[in-house]
Amino acid sequence: xxxxxxxxxxxxxxxxxxxxxxxxxxxxxxxxxxxxxxxxxxxxxxxxxxxxxxxxxxxxxxxxxxxxxxxxxxxxxxxxxxxxxxxxxxxxxxxxxxxxxxxxxxxxxxxxxxxxxxxxxxxxxxxxxxxxxxxxxxxxxxxxxxxxxxxxxxxxxxxxxxxxxxxxxxxxxxxxxxxxxxxxxxxxxxxxxxxxxxxxxxxxxxxxxxxxxxxxxxxxxxxxxxxxxxxxxxxxxxxxxxxxxxxxxxxxxxxxxxxxxxxxxxxxxxxxxxxxxxxxxxxxxxxxxxxxxxxxxxxxxxxxxxxxxxxxxxxxxxxxxxxxxxxxxxxxxxxxxxxxxxxxxxxxxxxxxxxxxxxxxxxxxxxxxxxxxxxxxxxxxxxxxxxxxxxxxxxxxxxxxxxxxxxxxxxxxxxxxxxxxxxxxxxxxxxxxxxxxxxxxxxxxxxxxxxxxxxxxxxxxxxxxxxxxxxxxxxxxxxxxxxxxxxxxxxxxxxxxxxxxxxxxxxxxxxxxxxxxxxxxxxxxxxxxxxxxxxxxxxxxxxxxxxxxxxxxxxxxxxxxxxxxxxxxxxxxxxxxxxxxxxxxxxxxxxxxxxxxxxxxxxxxxxxxxxxxxxxxxxxxxxxxxxxxxxxxxxxxxxxxxxxxxxxxxxxxxxxxxxxxxxxxxxxxxxxxxxxxxxxxxxxxxxxxxxxxxxxxxxxxxxxxxxxxxxxxxxxxxxxxxxxxxxxxxxxxx
Numbered sequence: 204x205x206x207x208x209x210x211x212x213x214x215x216x217x218x219x220x221x222x223x224x225x226x227x228x229x230x231x232x233x234x235x236x237x238x239x240x241x242x243x244x245x246x247x248x249x250x251x252x253x254x255x256x257x258x259x260x261x262x263x264x265x266x267x268x269x270x271x272x273x274x275x276x277x278x279x280x281x282x283x284x285x286x287x288x289x290x291x292x293x294x295x296x297x298x299x300x301x302x303x304x305x306x307x308x309x310x311x312x313x314x315x316x317x318x319x320x321x322x323x324x325x326x327x328x329x330x331x332x333x334x335x336x337x338x339x340x341x342x343x344x345x346x347x348x349x350x351x352x353x354x355x356x357x358x359x360x361x362x363x364x365x366x367x368x369x370x371x372x373x374x375x376x377x378x379x380x381x382x383x384x385x386x387x388x389x390x391x392x393x394x395x396x397x398x399x400x401x402x403x404x405x406x407x408x409x410x411x412x413x414x415x416x417x418x419x420x421x422x423x424x425x426x427x428x429x430x431x432x433x434x435x436x437x438x439x440x441x442x443x444x445x446x447x448x449x450x451x452x453x454x455x456x457x458x459x460x461x462x463x464x465x466x467x468x469x470x471x472x473x474x475x476x477x478x479x480x481x482x483x484x485x486x487x488x489x490x491x492x493x494x495x496x497x498x499x500x501x502x503x504x505x506x507x508x509x510x511x512x513x514x515x516x517x518x519x520x521x522x523x524x525x526x527x528x529x530x531x532x533x534x535x536x537x538x539x540x541x542x543x544x545x546x547x548x549x550x551x552x553x554x555x556x557x558x559x560x561x562x563x564x565x566x567x568x569x570x571x572x573x574x575x576x577x578x579x580x581x582x583x584x585x586x587x588x589x590x591x592x593x594x595x596x597x598x599x600x601x602x603x604x605x606x607x608x609x610x611x612x613x614x615x616x617x618x619x620x621x622x623x624x625x626x627x628x629x630x631x632x633x634x635x636x637x638x639x640x641x642x643x644x645x646x647x648x649x650x651x652x653x654x655x656x657x658x659x660x661x662x663x664x665x666x667x668x669x670x671x672x673x674x675x676x677x678x679x680x681x682x683x684x685x686x687x688x689x690x691x692x693x694x695x696x697x698x699x700x701x702x703x704x705x706x707x708x709x710x711x712x713x714x715x716x717x718x719x720x721x722x723x724x725x726x727x728x729x730x731x732x733x734x735x736x737x738x739x740x741x742x743x744x745x746x747x748x749x750x751x752x753x754x755x756x757x758x759x760x761x762x763x764x765x766x767x768x769x770x771x772x773x774x775x776x777x778x779x780x781x782x783x784x785x786x787x788x789x790x791x792x793x794x795x796x797x798x799x800x801x802x803x804x805x806x807x808x809x810x811x812x813x814x815x816x817x818x819x820x821x822x823x824x825x826x827x828x829x830x831x832x833x834x835x836x837x838x839x840x841x842x843x844x845x846x847x848x849x850x851x852x853x854x855x856x857x858x859x860x861x862x863x864x865x866x867x868x869x870x871x872x873x874x875x876x877x878x879x880x881x882x883x884x885x886x887x888x889x890x891x892x893x894x895x896x897x898x899x900x901x902x903x904x905x906x907x908x909x910x911x912x913x914x915x916x917x918x919x920x921x922x923x924x925x926x927x928x929x930x931x932x933x934x935x936x937x
Contacts, residue, residue, distance in 0.1 A: 238337050238347045238453045239264050239288075244326075245333040246294045246306070247271060247286070255307040256299050258323060261333070265680070267344040269293075274326050275312045275319075282311065288337075288344035296332035336451055348379040350454050351401055356445040358412050358419075359383060359397070360405040365496040365514050367420050368412035370441040371397070378628075378636035381406075382589075387421065387429050387437030395425060398588040400625035401454065404516070408455055409445040463494045464517040470560040471552065473528060473535060474499060475521035475603065477513055480585045480618035482536045483528055485546075487557070504540030518566055520621030521603075525552075525559035531600040566602075574599055574622060581633055581640060582606055583626035586615050591633055592641040609643035635709035680704040681717055691899040691928065692731055695921075697724035727932040858930040865935070867895025879923045881916070899928055 239261055247259045259271040267288045276282055286293065299306050308319055316322045336342050342350055353373055361367040375382040379401045388395055399406060412419050420426075421434050429437070470488045478501075489512060490498035499522070500512040515522060525548050528535035537546040552559060574596060582594035598605035602623070608616045620627055633640035682704045689695045701720050706713040718735070725731040867875075872893055876885040887910055893901075901924050906917045 238345060238350060238451075239269060239333060240331075240456070242331065243333045244274075244296050244330045245271075245338065246296055246298050247273075248292045249307065249309055250284075251310055252307070253292075255305045256294070257306060257308055258296065258326065266346075273309050273312070275308055275315055275322065282309070293333070293338050295335045295338060296327060296330075298335075334451065334453060337453065342451065347453055347456070348376070348401065350451045351376050351379075351381065354444075355448070355450045356386070356409045356441050357383070357450065358407045358409055359385070359399075360407070361420075361422050362405075363423060363512075363514060364418075365492050367418045367422075368407065369419060369421050370409060370438065370445070372441070376401075377638050378632060385422065385425060386441040387434050388425070392428065395428075398583070402457060403625060404458065404461060406455075406458075408450060408452060409442070459518075461495050461516045461518060464497060465564050466491065466497045466560055469557050470564075471502070471555070471557050472499075472525055472560040472564075473523040475523075475619050475621075476501065476536075477521075478511060481614070483523070483533060483619070484536045485538050485551070486522075488560070502538035504538050506540075508539070517564070518623075520624055521619075522565065523601075523603075524562050524565050527601070533600055533603075574604055579630055580606075581628045581630060582608060582618075582620065584608055584611060584615075584641070585618055585626075586611075588626075590641055591628070591638060593643055594627070608641075610641040612644075631708065631712060635712070680706040681713060683717075686904050688900060688905070689902055691931070692726065692734075693721065693724050694726055694925075695902045700724075726929060727936060730932065730936050858926040860927070860930045860934055863935045864895040864899060864927055864931050867898065869894050871895065872898050875927070876923070881920045881923055884910070884912075884916070884920060898924060899931065 241261050241263055243261045244258055245261070246256045249255045249257055258274040260274060262270040262272050262283060264270070268285050269288060269291075270283055270285055272280070272283050298304070306323075307313075308315075337345070351373055353376065355373045356370050357373070358368040359371040361369070370386040371383040372386060373381050374384050374396065381399055381401055383397045383399060384392070385395065411417075419438065421429070426434070466488045468488055468491055472486060472488075473483055474486045476482045476484050485502045486499045487502055488497055489500040489510075492498065492514070496514055496516055498512050499515050500510050503510070527533075529548075535546060537543075538551075541551075543550075548559070576596055576599055578596045580594050580596070581591050584590040584592050592611055593609040594606045595609065596604050597607050602621055604620050604622060604627075606618050606620060606627075608618065632638075683698070683701045685699050685701070689698055701724065705717045705720070708716075722728045722731050722735075862871075869889060869892055872895060873885045873889050876882065876888055888898075891909070901921070903917060903921045906912055906920055907914070910917070910920075912920070
């Protein structure tokens with residue numbers, strides 16, 4: 204598949220903005236959600252007595268994992284537990300009664316209610332049970348999008364008649380994007396196949412039209428392809444096949460009900476032309492079908508005009524109020540046959556004796572969903588719906604995006620889409636769904652002034668998670684706990700800068716992105732990479748992935764040869780974000796500081812990347828060390844102390860330890876604290892029995908909570924602890 208890395212370095216699409224882009228493309232995020240919904244009820248085996256069962260409620264979902272709470276706990280979360288749909292013994296409500304199994308509340312709440320039968324009746328009244336077909340059989344544990352298998356049947360609304368439907372068969376399901384063929388047509392009619400996303404409002408379950416007293420007729424433009432008898436036989440066969448393998452109704456749980464519109468006959472407005480994807484034209488309401496649907500027709504003043512119309516509803520993408528183009532600095536095409544040099548809405552409305560549709564008729568025309576110019580995505584080629592191309596956003600105006608499709612010759616490469624279009628997808632969507640992506644004709648790589656040093660590390664420490672047949676995204680969001688104990692390897696400050704969550708997305712991509720961010724949050728990223736490389740268990744059913752650590756070299760005015768090698772991220776400044784996108788690589792970033800009192804994190808890795816031989820590098824590193832002072836107050840005034848009596852040497856920029864702090868006793872920790880500007884806290888360390896190992900595990904939240912310190916003193920203390928950690932990694936971590 205096409206690798207977007209070189210292009211994206213010069214755009215807004217950083218690893219984090221690509222995650223944002225997934226949230227922008229709403230229909231893709233919805234398609235990744237579990238088929239189970241919070242609030243559903245099911246029967247679960249009791250942990251303490253697996254022979255008995257009890258009713259539980261789904262609190263939240265994460266892929267095929269469910270967070271459950273036994274009925275009777277109310278809002279108490281202490282007994283919530285996770286279970287895997289594929290391995291846990293889960294059943295729909297009523298299963299125990301049908302199979303003569305015992306329903307018994309957990310021991311912890313057994314005495315909470317006197318009459319559990321009455322409690323269950325109240326608890327289950329009005330609730331929804333988890334569908335049986337999602338708990339057992341071939342559909343067990345599948346996401347909503349994977350419930351639509353090839354050969355499934357749906358009813359498809361006629362494009363020109365909103366109250367006419369006809370069954371269609373699913374030929375392919377690509378991550379929720381369905382290739383549909385009308386029932387009654389064969390392979391010879393492939394050109395009539397239609398691509399629609401499964402959330403499209405035109406799709407309904409089989410039998411929906413009959414239930415709602417709507418017509419079941421073949422589309423008008425296809426009726427001549429078969430005889431009336433052939434169409435009828437095809438309809439009957441589709442009904443029989445659909446009854447044998449019905450499509451679960453959970454597929455349609457995210458379909459939205461269309462709001463009522465307030466358009467009237469003759470009203471005028473602006474619309475992105477469905478026939479000319481790069482033009483916005485004046486249109487008129489020429490028919491009102493109902494309070495939901497109406498028809499728009501392109502304004503054409505020529506004598507031989509052939510009407511071009513489209514059925515719309517209040518949420519139809521691309522419909523805009525009068526003067527929208529003028530207010531947004533966008534060109535509005537004049538109606539064909541319009542006389543006059545410049546188009547003016549006031550004159551046009553007066554000449555045509557018509558009215559403009561009021562702004563209240565339109566949805567939020569300013570909503571951009573955080574899309575921005577120069578973002579990259581993947582988009583359907585409107586000229587060839589089966590083709591998905593690399594696309595760049597060249598312009599954003601309100602809810603409209605101007606796209607340039609890479610790999611498509613001009614002028615067909617330009618198009619306008621709505622932010623809620625179901626034909627745009629986040630970067631990596633094609634790869635995750637094993638679908639070909641049209642690459643750019645000539646990939647452009649801007650020259651980089653920095654030197655990239657690649658360190659390839661094989662990571663096989665995560666068991667692979669099998670995906671579905673269509674290669675969907677198989678990993679839900681992974682959340683970052685910013686207040687957890689970070690241990691001796693990770694920098695608490697950098698952890699605080701990480702995003703709230705990563706994903707959803709393809710499992711390997713999400714894990715690589717998360718690993719990259721955690722590696723960059725380390726004091727010594729190279730050490731963490733080495734630990735991951737050595738972590739291996741032959742018993743795991745795992746897959747091997749490669750992480751690329753991009754270490755950019757930057758000149759400085761220090762060092763033996765007048766240069767100093769410092770590790771930084773690809774972006775300017777001291778950001779701790781990785782510089783590459785999460786689909787391919789992550790960067791090792793160690794921020795260097797100026798002449799402040801904070802330690803230079805790059806110093807720990809200078810020798811590995813310095814120009815010249817290892818001997819010269821070590822000498823240059825030693826030459827950069829300045830005069831030091833000893834640890835304790837008594838040693839500060841005694842410059843003749845022997846090295847054995849000194850536990851710590853430090854200066855304004857770095858700390859040098861003579862002994863591994865992991866082996867420090869409580870007295871040695873107290874001695875160190877006494878030598879700093881936090882000497883008043885030394886007694887607290889003695890009272891809490893904090894030795895060297897405990898010292899390296901201290902973080903700002905822990906210091907605040909356990910030592911009952913205000914923010915200022917806590918930060919000063921953590922600064923001293925950070926200096927010890929940095930020195931530990933420099934001298935003893937290897």
